[in-house]
Amino acid sequence: MTNSNLPAAVVGNLAVVAGAQQYVSFMIGDQSFGIPVLQVHDVLGPQRITRIPLSPPEIAGSLNLRGRIVTAIQARCRLGLDPLPADAETMSIVVEHGGELYSLIVDSVGEVLTLEARDFESHPPTMAPVIRDVSNGIYRLNDSLLIVLEVPRFLDFVRAEAA
Template sequence: MSTMTPTPANDIQDTLNGLLSSELSTDYLTIHIADQIFGIPVLQVQDVLGEQKVTKIPLAPPAVAGALNLRGRIVTAIDVRCRLGLPPAEIRTQNMSVVVEHDGELYSLIIDRVGDVIGLNNDSYESNPATLDPVWREISAGIYRLDENYWLCWMCLCS
């Protein structure tokens, strides 16, 4: 993704620290991709959309699925599976997407499934393991420990 400007991990960290310090717990919207659960701070989420008509953008980076119209604003759709280097879903039952704002622009993240909004205690936050896939490190700000499995906390992936 040399064509995209990667957000320095520091920025993510700063935002996260801001969130972590201000409150004891943070609310996240959970989303499911492949077998992994991800979280987006709920305040960044603008919308959750069902199946949308997406206009393809030729010559765009592969992760860009296209553009769609959200109440008069143009939203860039990102195929999260592609961005993460995952294969396309074999059977995509429902095409859900979460709209987030980044740098004044809206991005629609196409994902497998949307979960719930959960509040997470900041005590269970841990920074990214050093061995994490570099592609994932770019978009993950850290992880939270859940009861049974780890999951990544996700700040922005439009970069």
């Protein structure tokens, strides 16, 4: 997939073409990921989460964020990784999608990075399908690589499962 045929509506992709863009970086396992900072609603510490019985495994439950009900997603589970032990300290990134809030539970949240479009590259063809499924490409950082998450696709697992 090349950059030119990306859906233009996604803010993150516009930035890819337009130039520098800020990303909130976070870790899942030993890989760093990024979400455009404008799409991030909140960053939360550990929360009290109400489990939702019978929900897909990716859904950790729901939580109350200042009076709004937020659906919590286990990012590890979505990416096919084993969950962290129950007592592990996790962080959450709250994003809005389709008028609803979702909280992505990640291992840790790092700093906000300003990244140049020239450092962006689409995925190497050998990239794992689950990553290609939720992301369009990678930024080359000085010492590591950062995968840009596409929030709508990241949250689209229910349909992906049903299909």
